Amino acid sequence: MHFDARWGTLAYAALPLILWPLLPAWAVALLAALYALAARWPRLQPWRLALGTLLLTALYLPAISGVLAAGGWLIDLVPLFSLLVLSGLALWLVERAAEQAEERDSRAWMFLLPLALLSPHPLALVSLGAALLLRRGADDVALQGRGQPWGHRAGGRQLALAALIVVGILLLSFALPSHSLLGQVQTALWQASTTENPSLPGIGGCEQANWTFVNGQWVSDNGCQLGGGGALQQEDGLKTASPLVAALGGPTGRWLALLGAALAAGLWWRSAPRRPRRVQSAAALDSEPDLADAGLFTAPQPLHRVRAAYAHTEAHLAVAGLVRQEAETPAEYLRRAAAIWPAQASALATLAAAYAPVRYGGGITEAQSDAAERSAALILAGSLPAAPVFSDHSTADRPRSERQGLT
Amino acid sequence: MTQPGTTASDPHSSAASAVMERVQQNVARVLVGKEDVTRLALAGILAGGHILLEDAPGTGKTMLARALAASLGLDFARVQFTPDLLPSDVTGVSIYREGQFQFVPGPIFTGILLADEINRATPKTQSALLEAMGEGQVTESGVTHALQQPFVVIATQNPVEHEGTYALPEAQLDRFLLKLSVGYPDLEQEVQMLGRLQSAHPIDTLGAVAGPADLLAAQRAVREITVSPDLQRYLASIVSATRTHSRISLGAGPRASLGIQAAAQALAYLAGRDFVTPDDVKAAARGVLPHRLLLNIEARMADVSAASLVEEILGTVPVPVEAVSAVAQAAPEPTAAG
Numbered sequence: 115m116h117f118d119a120r121w122g123t124l125a126y127a128a129l130p131l132i133l134w135p136l137l138p139a140w141a142v143a144l145l146a147a148l149y150a151l152a153a154r155w156p157r158l159q160p161w162r163l164a165l166g167t168l169l170l171t172a173l174y175l176p177a178i179s180g181v182l183a184a185g186g187w188l189i190d191l192v193p194l195f196s197l198l199v200l201s202g203l204a205l206w207l208v209e210r211a212a213e214q215a216e217e218r219d220s221r222a223w224m225f226l227l228p229l230a231l232l233s234p235h236p237l238a239l240v241s242l243g244a245a246l247l248l249r250r251g252a253d254d255v256a257l258q259g260r261g262q263p264w265g266h267r268a269g270g271r272q273l274a275l276a277a278l279i280v281v282g283i284l285l286l287s288f289a290l291p292s293h294s295l296l297g298q299v300q301t302a303l304w305q306a307s308t309t310e311n312p313s314l315p316g317i318g319g320c321e322q323a324n325w326t327f328v329n330g331q332w333v334s335d336n337g338c339q340l341g342g343g344g345a346l347q348q349e350d351g352l353k354t355a356s357p358l359v360a361a362l363g364g365p366t367g368r369w370l371a372l373l374g375a376a377l378a379a380g381l382w383w384r385s386a387p388r389r390p391r392r393v394q395s396a397a398a399l400d401s402e403p404d405l406a407d408a409g410l411f412t413a414p415q416p417l418h419r420v421r422a423a424y425a426h427t428e429a430h431l432a433v434a435g436l437v438r439q440e441a442e443t444p445a446e447y448l449r450r451a452a453a454i455w456p457a458q459a460s461a462l463a464t465l466a467a468a469y470a471p472v473r474y475g476g477g478i479t480e481a482q483s484d485a486a487e488r489s490a491a492l493i494l495a496g497s498l499p500a501a502p503v504f505s506d507h508s509t510a511d512r513p514r515s516e517r518q519g520l521t
Numbered sequence: 522m523t524q525p526g527t528t529a530s531d532p533h534s535s536a537a538s539a540v541m542e543r544v545q546q547n548v549a550r551v552l553v554g555k556e557d558v559t560r561l562a563l564a565g566i567l568a569g570g571h572i573l574l575e576d577a578p579g580t581g582k583t584m585l586a587r588a589l590a591a592s593l594g595l596d597f598a599r600v601q602f603t604p605d606l607l608p609s610d611v612t613g614v615s616i617y618r619e620g621q622f623q624f625v626p627g628p629i630f631t632g633i634l635l636a637d638e639i640n641r642a643t644p645k646t647q648s649a650l651l652e653a654m655g656e657g658q659v660t661e662s663g664v665t666h667a668l669q670q671p672f673v674v675i676a677t678q679n680p681v682e683h684e685g686t687y688a689l690p691e692a693q694l695d696r697f698l699l700k701l702s703v704g705y706p707d708l709e710q711e712v713q714m715l716g717r718l719q720s721a722h723p724i725d726t727l728g729a730v731a732g733p734a735d736l737l738a739a740q741r742a743v744r745e746i747t748v749s750p751d752l753q754r755y756l757a758s759i760v761s762a763t764r765t766h767s768r769i770s771l772g773a774g775p776r777a778s779l780g781i782q783a784a785a786q787a788l789a790y791l792a793g794r795d796f797v798t799p800d801d802v803k804a805a806a807r808g809v810l811p812h813r814l815l816l817n818i819e820a821r822m823a824d825v826s827a828a829s830l831v832e833e834i835l836g837t838v839p840v841p842v843e844a845v846s847a848v849a850q851a852a853p854e855p856t857a858a859g
Binding site: 439473 | 747749752794796797798799800803835836837838839840841842843
C-alpha cells in the first residue's frame with residue numbers, strides 16, 4: 115500500500131520541530147501547520163519557502179527596535195537574519211528531500227528526523243543528509259523534465275547548497291554580535307513578551323534560564339539567544355544546562371551526531387547507483403545479462419530504474435521501426451512488439467509487468483526491478499529486424515479477447 | 522526491499538481477489554468461453570453498478586445473471602418485463618389488511634434482480650427501477666423502503682427485435698454502469714458446451730463460492746485501488762472527447778467518468794493489482810461509454826455505432842507514458858546493442 119497520506123502529512127508537519135529550540139512554540143506550530151497544509155494541498159508548496167522565511171523574519175522584527183534602543187547599528191543584525199534565512203532554507207531542503215524520496219517510494223528520508231534530534235547542529239547535518247537524498251541519479255538525467263525537483267541543473271548543485279548552509283551556519287555563529295549586544299536585543303524581545311519585569315537591564319533576565327547550544331547559538335528556554343560557544347557561557351556564568359542538554363551539547367552529542375552522519379552516509383551508499391561498466395559484446399548479454407554491464411539503469415531507486423528501462427526499450431524499438439502510438443498503452447505496445455519479435459516476447463512481458471506498477475501508482479520489489487532491467491538489457495542487446503510498417507493500432511491489432519464481450 | 526504498493530502485497534486484498542477468482546471459475550462451469558464478459562460483469566458488480574446485457578436470444582444472458590447470483594450467494598429474482606407489467610409488480614404494493622395498509626415487497630427486494638427483456642415494459646415501469654438503481658431504495662405510498670445490500674440489477678434486451686418495445690430513456694440507460702454483449706460462442710466453444718450440457722445443466726447444481734459479506738468487502742476494497750492523477754486526467758480526457766466529437770450530439774456526463782473510474786478499479790482488483798492501468802481505463806470505457814452517447818443524424822444514417830466512436834476516441838487520446846524522446850536525447854545509444 116502507499117504510504118498513508120495522513121501519516122505523510124503528519125511526518126511533514128513534524129519536520130519544523132527541528133527548529134523547536136530556536137523558535138517559540140507558537141512559531142513552530144505555525145510552521146508545522148504550514149508544512150502540513152502544503153503536504154495536503156500541493157498547490158501551496160511553491161509558497162512554503164517564502165511563507166516560512168517570512169514568518170521567521172517577522173518573528174525577529176522587534177529585534178530592530180531593540181538594537182536601535184541599545185545604541186547599536188542595524189547592520190549588526192545581518193548575521194542573525196542571515197542565520198534565520200539559512201535555517202528556513204535548510205528546512206525547505208529537508209522538505210523537498212522528503213517529497214522527492216516519497217515520489218520515489220523510498221522511506222530513506224525517515225533517517226532525517228532521528229538525525230535532527232541527535233545532532234547539536236540539526237539543520238546543518240540534516241540539510242546535508244537531505245541533499246544526499248536529493249542528488250540526481252543517472253535516470254534523472256535520462257528522465258529529465260519529468261518533474262524532477264532540480265530540473266536541468268547540474269547534479270551537484272544541491273550538495274553545494276547544503277554545504278553552503280553548513281558553512282554559513284558555522285561561520286555566522288562566530289560572526290554574531292557581541293554577547294552583550296545580542297543579550298540586550300533578546301532582553302528587549304523578552305520584555306515585549308512579558309510585563310512582569312519591564313526594566314531588566316542587560317541580559318539579567320536570561321541568567322535564570324536553561325541554555326541549549328543549537329546551530330552555533332546559545333538559546334534559552336525563555337527566549338534569550340547568544341552567539342558563541344561553551345566558553346562564552348562560562349564567562350557569563352550562565353546557569354548550566356540540564357544534564358541531557360549538556361550531554362548532547364558536549365562530546366556525547368558530537369559522537370551521536372557523528373554516528374548519525376555515518377548512518378546517513380551508509381544509507382546513501384546503499385542506495386548509490388552502481389558504477390556502469392562498458393559492455394564488451396552483445397553475446398555476453400544473450401546468456402545472462404548483468405545489470406551493471408547494461409550500463410544504462412543506474413538510478414538509486416527501483417522505481418526510477420524500471421522507468422528508465424522502459425524508456426530505453428521504447429526508444430530502441432522505435433529505432434527498429436515500431437513506434438508507440440500516443441494513444442497506445444505500454445502493455446498494448448509491448449504486446450504488439452512481442453507479436454513481431456516472438457523471441458523477445460518473454461522479456462517484453464516481464465518489462466511490461468514491471469513497468470505498469472511503477473508508472474501507474476503501485477510499487478515494485480527489488481527483484482522485479484532487477485528482472486525488468488535484465489529484460490530490457492536483453493531487448494537492447496538483441497538485433498531486431500525492421501518492423502513492418504503499421505498504419506495505426508486500431509481494433510484489428512488488439513487481441514480478440516479485448517474485442518469480445520463489449521458492445 | 523519491497524516498495525510500497527507492490528502488486529498483491531496485501532494479504533487481505535489477495536485473499537479477497539482469490540474469492541473473486543473462484544467466482545469467475547464457478548461461472549465458467551456454466552458459460553463456456555465467456556470469461557471476458559464474466560470478468561466485466563463481475564467488475565460492474567464490484568464497482569457497485571448495474572449491468573445491461575444486450576444480445577440476441579439464447580446467447581446466455583440469463584444464464585450469466587443466474588450463475589453470478591448463485592456463485593456470489595446472493596438472492597436472485599427474475600422479472601419478465603412485458604407491456605402489461607406494472608411498477609408495483611416490481612417494487613411491491615401496499616395491501617389493506619386487518620385494518621391497516623401493509624407493504625408487500627416486490628421481487629426487487631433481492632440481491633440480484635434479473636430484469637429480462639427490460640425494453641418490453643412501458644417507460645413507466647422502467648422508470649420504477651430508477652430510484653432503486655440509483656439510491657438503493659423504493660418509495661411506496663410515501664414510505665421509503667431500503668433495499669438489501671448488495672443490490673444489483675442485471676437487465677437484458679434484444680437488439681434485433683424492436684416491435685412492441687420501448688427504448689430505454691437516456692436517464693435509465695445512464696443508471697447502468699456497463700452495457701455488455703455476451704456474444705456467440707465460436708465453434709469449439711459450442712462443441713464444448715454441448716458436451717458439458719448433454720446430461721444436465723450445471724446451473725442447477727452451481728453452489729456459492731462467496732457470500733454477500735465477501736462481495737461487500739470486495740466492493741470496499743475496490744474503492745481503495747489507486748488511480749494515479751495522470752490516469753484520472755487521461756480518463757477525463759476520454760470522456761471529454763465524447764462531448765466534442767463531430768458525430769456525437771450528446772456526450773457522456775460526469776457520471777460516466779465516475780463509472781469508468783470505478784469499473785477500472787474493479788478490473789484492476791480482479792487482476793490482483795492495487796493500482797489502475799490505462800488498459801483498465803480503456804476496457805472500462807468500452808463498457809461504460811457507448812450506451813451513454815447520443816449519435817447525431819449523420820452518424821446514424823451512416824450506420825456508425827457508438828462503440829466504434831468510442832474506439833476511435835480511445836485511439837486518439839494520448840496515454841500517459843514516459844517522455845521517451847527526452848530519454849533518447851539525454852542517454853547515449855545503448856551499448857548493450859553491440
